[in-house]
Structures are given as structure tokens and as C-alpha cells.
Amino acid sequence: MHADPKGVLTGTHYLDGDHAAAEGACAAGCRFLAGYPITPSTEVAERCALRFPMIGGTFIQMEDELASIAAILGASWGGLKTFTVTSGPGFSLMMENIGLGIMMECPCVIINVQRGGPSTGLPTLPAQADMMQARWGSHGDYEIIALSPNSPQECFDLTIEAVNLSEQYRLPVMLMMDECIGHMTEKVVIPLAEEIDIVPRRWTREKPDTYLPYKPCDDLVPEIAPLGYGYRFHTTGLTHDQRGYPVLNAETQEECVGRLMDKVNKNAENIYHLEKHNLDDADVILISYGISSRVAIPAVGKAREDGIKVGELRLITVWPFPENLIRELAGNIKAFVMPEINYGQVVLEVERCVGGKCKTRLVGHAGGWVHDPESIYQAIKEVAQ
Amino acid sequence: MSHTDVVISGFGGQGVIMAGIVLGKTISIFSDGFATMTQNFGPEARGGACTAQVVVDSDNPIRYPYVQHPKILIAMSQEGYEKHEPNLASDGLLLYEEELVEPHPGKRDQIKALGIPAARIAEEFGNPMVLNMVMIGFLAGTSNLIDIEPAKKAIAGCVPSHFIELNHRAFDKGYEYGRNKLEALKAAGSEV
Amino acid sequence: MTVAENKKTIGNIPEHPKSLLLRMDRMPHIWCSRCGIGIVVGCLAAALEKAGLSPDDITITSGIGCTGRVAGYVKVDSFHTTHGRAIPFAVGLALSRPDLKHVVFSGDGDLVSIGGNHFIHAARRNQNLLVICVNNFTYAMTGGQLAPTTPVTARATTAPYGSFENPFCLPNLAISAGADYVARWTSLHIRRMTDTFEEALNREGFRFIEIIAPCSTIYARRNKLGTGLDLMKYYYENSEIKHDATAEELEIGFQTKIVVGKFVDKERPSYARAMNRHLGKILGKKYIPPEVGGPQ
Numbered sequence: 091m092h093a094d095p096k097g098v099l100t101g102t103h104y105l106d107g108d109h110a111a112a113e114g115a116c117a118a119g120c121r122f123l124a125g126y127p128i129t130p131s132t133e134v135a136e137r138c139a140l141r142f143p144m145i146g147g148t149f150i151q152m153e154d155e156l157a158s159i160a161a162i163l164g165a166s167w168g169g170l171k172t173f174t175v176t177s178g179p180g181f182s183l184m185m186e187n188i189g190l191g192i193m194m195e196c197p198c199v200i201i202n203v204q205r206g207g208p209s210t211g212l213p214t215l216p217a218q219a220d221m222m223q224a225r226w227g228s229h230g231d232y233e234i235i236a237l238s239p240n241s242p243q244e245c246f247d248l249t250i251e252a253v254n255l256s257e258q259y260r261l262p263v264m265l266m267m268d269e270c271i272g273h274m275t276e277k278v279v280i281p282l283a284e285e286i287d288i289v290p291r292r293w294t295r296e297k298p299d300t301y302l303p304y305k306p307c308d309d310l311v312p313e314i315a316p317l318g319y320g321y322r323f324h325t326t327g328l329t330h331d332q333r334g335y336p337v338l339n340a341e342t343q344e345e346c347v348g349r350l351m352d353k354v355n356k357n358a359e360n361i362y363h364l365e366k367h368n369l370d371d372a373d374v375i376l377i378s379y380g381i382s383s384r385v386a387i388p389a390v391g392k393a394r395e396d397g398i399k400v401g402e403l404r405l406i407t408v409w410p411f412p413e414n415l416i417r418e419l420a421g422n423i424k425a426f427v428m429p430e431i432n433y434g435q436v437v438l439e440v441e442r443c444v445g446g447k448c449k450t451r452l453v454g455h456a457g458g459w460v461h462d463p464e465s466i467y468q469a470i471k472e473v474a475q
Numbered sequence: 476m477s478h479t480d481v482v483i484s485g486f487g488g489q490g491v492i493m494a495g496i497v498l499g500k501t502i503s504i505f506s507d508g509f510a511t512m513t514q515n516f517g518p519e520a521r522g523g524a525c526t527a528q529v530v531v532d533s534d535n536p537i538r539y540p541y542v543q544h545p546k547i548l549i550a551m552s553q554e555g556y557e558k559h560e561p562n563l564a565s566d567g568l569l570l571y572e573e574e575l576v577e578p579h580p581g582k583r584d585q586i587k588a589l590g591i592p593a594a595r596i597a598e599e600f601g602n603p604m605v606l607n608m609v610m611i612g613f614l615a616g617t618s619n620l621i622d623i624e625p626a627k628k629a630i631a632g633c634v635p636s637h638f639i640e641l642n643h644r645a646f647d648k649g650y651e652y653g654r655n656k657l658e659a660l661k662a663a664g665s666e667v
Numbered sequence: 668m669t670v671a672e673n674k675k676t677i678g679n680i681p682e683h684p685k686s687l688l689l690r691m692d693r694m695p696h697i698w699c700s701r702c703g704i705g706i707v708v709g710c711l712a713a714a715l716e717k718a719g720l721s722p723d724d725i726t727i728t729s730g731i732g733c734t735g736r737v738a739g740y741v742k743v744d745s746f747h748t749t750h751g752r753a754i755p756f757a758v759g760l761a762l763s764r765p766d767l768k769h770v771v772f773s774g775d776g777d778l779v780s781i782g783g784n785h786f787i788h789a790a791r792r793n794q795n796l797l798v799i800c801v802n803n804f805t806y807a808m809t810g811g812q813l814a815p816t817t818p819v820t821a822r823a824t825t826a827p828y829g830s831f832e833n834p835f836c837l838p839n840l841a842i843s844a845g846a847d848y849v850a851r852w853t854s855l856h857i858r859r860m861t862d863t864f865e866e867a868l869n870r871e872g873f874r875f876i877e878i879i880a881p882c883s884t885i886y887a888r889r890n891k892l893g894t895g896l897d898l899m900k901y902y903y904e905n906s907e908i909k910h911d912a913t914a915e916e917l918e919i920g921f922q923t924k925i926v927v928g929k930f931v932d933k934e935r936p937s938y939a940r941a942m943n944r945h946l947g948k949i950l951g952k953k954y955i956p957p958e959v960g961g962p963q
Contacts, residue, residue, distance in 0.1 A: 104496060104500040104504050122759070122762065122763060124755075124758075143950055143953075144950065144953050144954065144955060146956065146957055146958040147958070148763075150758070152755060153755075153785060153788040156755070156785075157784075157788070160748065160752035160755035160756040160759065160785075161755045161756065161758045161759035162759060163759060164746070164756040164757055164759020165762060165960070166759070166763075167746065167759070167760060167763075168759060168760050168764040169763060169764065169959075169960020169962070170763045170958065170960040172759070187748075187749055189749075190748060190749050273514055274512070274540060275499055276503065276509075276510070276512070277503040277504060277510075315744075317744045317764050317960075318723050318726075318744065318766070319961075320723050321744065322742045322745075323744055324690070324738065324746075325746055326738070326739060326746075326747035327747060327748065328747065335692075336739060381540075384538055384539060384540055387538040460541065
């Protein structure tokens, strides 16, 4: 299915990441945004407030982020493609209902333009310190999909990808931007509507009398029934059986939560979106995501000038994490180097998969600004010895 | 021009970010180049110091997006000058608003420093808001970074339609001032 | 005696008169005997029929708590959400499916304590929701804690010496936040409650109906108020119908008179209508009204 042309602002634009993400949402077919102002993400909502009335969308500024996430879940059940956008403090407030979205299997997208934390932290300055919160922030066991763009063009492209993944796998998908990418302005090319692939809502073709709301298809994802068509279905945040009815025992918990994990893990190969350069003969591999992947470029260049064989692996999909690839690479190289604007989050996953087979070096700091490329260069040089 | 790093610095309300956007758009949309603009954002962008960084490359997409040693510094406030001048490349170009910035002469001889009374020119247009476009015109007139036609297209896309003409005139005035300044320097025997 | 045991002794139980609206495959329900919630559900079912509406014309959304379980027992498209968030969830439903009627059915703790901010803002914006609040003056599901509605001196597990904090008066809260339609009945005002539901179902905007109901096993017992049935009767007999009641008269003390009636009935454009009207006026032909969700 192709994009609805009325949401696609085809052309060449000079946009920052926040505005590009808003255009991505319009192009992806999002027609409902509930949000609450928070720096540095507000521009996304502002652009949609301007654009939505002209493309058949509804923008509503809610009373807080708790309401924002609840409203997008409701509107998603109503049949619209929905998203919300926030930053750290608001992301924290959304956590409980992200769990509801997981449990009800509700397609929607949450954009987090990350800033420095904890608490109010650095409202106007960057961090990449919500990565583990994206993965684990709501209570209970679940799997999530999170993408991380490194340019305004990717803010556009990956918002569409996030919306599509959320529809395909029926879960909240996170777009983990950061303040740098959100406020970086570059050329953004928006293609023709017919060049944009859209995953439509997975409406069921079952009749109401045989329909089971949580009976999975072959890919472990169940199909959705529209409201008011006689399905009279029930959905709940409680542990439930295939009828959607609460059944509070260990067997149902295993079946219900087990499938929520499996539908991401068993489809992971289809979800991964990675960028790989020079991995084959690398001695050192730089793993990065978001703005850090661009900050590392001079460091990689300088190390190569020194004759160090540096490969680059960029996690465009951060969650699910490409475990097998890391395990495989770890056997062939001296070390992974990972710059993150935090004190070590995704690097913990790298370490886990490496399992001691090679060195893992974090280049981390508390946030507020990007790395000095020199610090990354020094790390590469040290581990290459 | 190949690769050129530009810093535009002033205080909030002078249109520093808009100047950065016009410059970036001129290059990446209306010329064949690439330009990444980043900005200092936050309370400081609402009255205090404000900076736009534009990394320009005529041939290749920008990978590393930040400026460490700008080749061109456009200073519209003393604070911006003081903060960024020490980082200016040794063969760099300093363009400054001469009534708002007082450069320290002789501090770095090799830097080419050119001033313009842009605020006064903007006031003569009856609108101090166009100061930034005078500076962009001045940039076009004193460097080969941008051409007139693409810059004017970029300006037209950035301001409300009833202000396009005014902003174009402000750009022209800055451009003309820059050209004359270079001519005068040439006549005086300076290398330009 | 459980229903299953009951079934064994007395044979097949006759079909429930409101089985069209109930998920009979989920019975027995979890509510205690002599609890008021079931009656309110029955009245909504009756009102739906009287209003000529099919179960496919409405959605029901609940939060968490005893009343929060209503969504699980009604045979309509129904959503059992998180604590306090039924209203904003239903705001999303209402804005994406304006062709349906959306009912929020939840308890006092859910709607006005943890969800209080959403309650006042949905009323202020006049969202197209019928909000039914069963007020039993306590957190019953968790065992009888202090609620924002607990009357002064009434006891709760977290107010073992009796409450000394001022409770919310829910109609006053709804009225001052701008609700279009505000009414209160007790759970024994069956006919009046049903009529009010019927009327409210066919109206637009934010409609709030409070039903005072007994918590038979927890609030009644802890406060030595007899059985649930005694308390239900007490509320009914100590109520006074007064449609033009003042704010002061609407306050409820511990076992004091309860003023009931329809206190507000006005018409303002709902959020969706106001949005369409305003944006249509400002943007003219450029305005495209919101898409309605569902298969195209």
C-alpha cells in the first residue's frame, strides 16, 4: 500500500529533525497526535498542529503526558494511526501506558527527543540516556522496537518505518531521537506518495462469531477488529486469553507474555535495520547509534590513517538488539568501541553478547554535549594495540 | 569552496538562526552543495548569546556535523566575537557588525576582518529585523561561499511573502557594501 | 454457594433479561452480593434499549477498581485500561470514532483521584463522553482505603480513626469544570437513573452522572452500617430530589442527606464540533475534517 498523498509534502526541504519527524508522521498516515509541550521535542507537535487540519488529522494538546499516551492508545483502537512525542520527563510519565499498549497490542509510535537527565536535567542539551528506559521502562517483561535516526532525513524515513513496524507487529514503537538530531537542520527529500510503502492496519477478515481478538497469525501477531462492526470484543491490561478475557493464572501468563516476547524476538531478523561498513577485515569495530555515529566519523578516519582496521556498525534498530551478529563479530576482532552519550547503556548489551571473546570499550559521558571525536580516537587507538 | 565551516553568532532576536537557515538552504537546496546547520538552543536563544553553526561542502554530504575551527565567523555581538574568534581558523574570515563589535586589532594579523554597519543599514530600511539579511548579503559580497540568485530564492522561502522584497533589498545592500569594501581594499593595495 | 454449585442444585438458571448486553460467558462476576455496581450496569443496558441503540453503537471504557471491571462484563467493544486513564483513553476513541457513542464507566477513586486531572480537562474541553461514576466512598478493590470521596469521620483502612480530610463533591467538581450535563442518583433510583442514562446517551458533550452505591463488604462493614442492602436502602431513603440544588446542598457528609437530581443540562459545542467549526472558519477550503478510523 502507498502513502496517502495528502499527507506527503513531496519536495526538497531544509528541515530540522523535529520538523522532519512530524512530516514523516504525516506521510506515514498518522492522523492523530496527542501531546504535551516539552523541550526539545515540542516542534514536532507544533508542526503537526499546523499541518494536521489540512490533511484530515486531529492534534490535541492534552493535560499531561499520562493523558497523551492514553489518548493515542484510544485513537489507535479507533482505527487511526497515532503517535505522541516527548522527552525524558514526559517519557517517564508515559511508561505505565506503554505497558498497556504492549499488553493490548496497540499500534502506535512514541518519539523521544532525548535530553540530559535524570529528573529535569538538561532540557535544552542532548543525551542518549533513555535507551535502557525505552527497553525496560514499563514494569513486567516485554520486548520493544526502538529506532535511532542520525539525520533529519532519517527522522523522516524512520518515523515512517516506526509507524509501519508498529502496524506490522502491533506494539508501541519508539523513535529515539536526541536533542542534536532534533535541532539539526539539513536537506530532507520527501518522495512522491507512491514511492512510500505503508503497512495498513491488520483488520481481521474473520466473522464476529468466530473471531478471537488475541489468536495469533503465523507471525505470532493477532488481527484487529474494528469498533462497531459487531465484534463486541474486549481488551484489557490484565493477563488474558485469546478471547481477550482476563485469566489470572500462571499458564495464561506464560502464553500471553511469552507470545508478546516471541513476536518481536522470532521476527527480529525482519526488524533489524543496521548499517555496516568494513566489518569483514576489521580489528576494531565502532558500534554507535544516533548523533554519536556522526561524531565518531573523524575519529574513525584518523584511526584508519594510523593503519588501524576499523569497521563501523550503526544500530538504526537499537531494540531488538542484534545479538547473534555481535556474538559472531566478537570472535573475529580485537575490540568493540562504543560511544554513547550516557555512562554505559547499550554497551551493556554488547558486553553481554561478546561474553569476554574480545574487549569492549565504552566511550561515555553524562551528556550536555556530543563527544570530542578525539576521545573516541584515543579509545580506538588503545584497544587496537 | 569544497569544505567550509561557518559560525554565525549574535544575541537572541537578531535572526542568527534565520541567517543560518538562509545560508544552509542557499547551499543545500538552491545550489548543488550540502549544508548542515546546528544551533545553540535554549534560554540563551531568547535574548542572550545565540549561535548557528553551518558546515558547508560543495561536493560531499556532511558526515561530522559540528564546527571546531570555523573558516568564516559572522559576529553580530561582542560576546559572540569574544567567544568564537579564538577558534577562527588562522586563514579565516571575520565579518562583523562594526557598531556592535569592536575587534581587537593586531591580535591575529593573518585573519581577514571586514566590518559593516549592518544595524544602521537595517534601520535605514525602517526595520531592524533585516540586520541578518544585510549580514548574509555582506557574506555573499565578500566571499565566494554563496551566489546571489540561490540566496534570494532561499530568502523568499524563509520570510512572509510581504517581507520578501524588503529582505531582498537588505541582502542587496549588504552585498553591495561588501563588494565596495573589497574594491576599496584592492585599490589600497591589499591582497583580497 | 457458587453459581456452579447453585446450578447443580436448582438446574439451569433462566437467561438474564439483559443478556444481550452482558458477557454471560464471563459470569459469575467478581462483585460482592448486595453491591450496587450491577444495578447500574443493568440500568445502562435498559437505557440503551430504551434509547433505541444497539450494542454496536457504543463503546465502554473503564479504569481500575471494582467499577473498573464493568468493561469486562459488557458485550460491546470494551476497554479495560489503566488506573485513572479511562477518560483520556476514551478521548482518543471519541475523536477517532465520532460516529459511535462512548461511555466511561468507572469508580470514584479511579475517576477523580488518580484520574482527577483528566476528569476536569475532559469536562473543560467538553469531550463527547458519557461518564458514569459509581461512588461508594472507598477504594473497595484494594480493601477499603481512604478515597477522595470518603465523608469526614467515615473509617477506612488507611484512615483507621476516621477521615478528617475534605472530600470532593463530584457534581460540584464536574459543574465547575464546565460539564454540559450533571446528575446524581443512588443505586436504588432505578427508573430515574435509567431515564437519565437514556437522555444522556442521546446528548453531546461531557455528561457526568454520579451514582451513590453501597460497598457492601468493606465500607458498610467497617463503618458498621449493616448489609449492603441496608445501606442501599438508607441512601435511597435519605435522598432528596432537588434539581436546582445549590453547591452547598450537593455536599455529602457521613450518613447525611443526599441531594439527587439533574443539576445541569446545557448545550455547548463539543470539542470535536468546536474544532470543526473553528478550523473550518479560519482555514476555509484548506480544512479537511478529521478522518474517521476503521476499515476504508
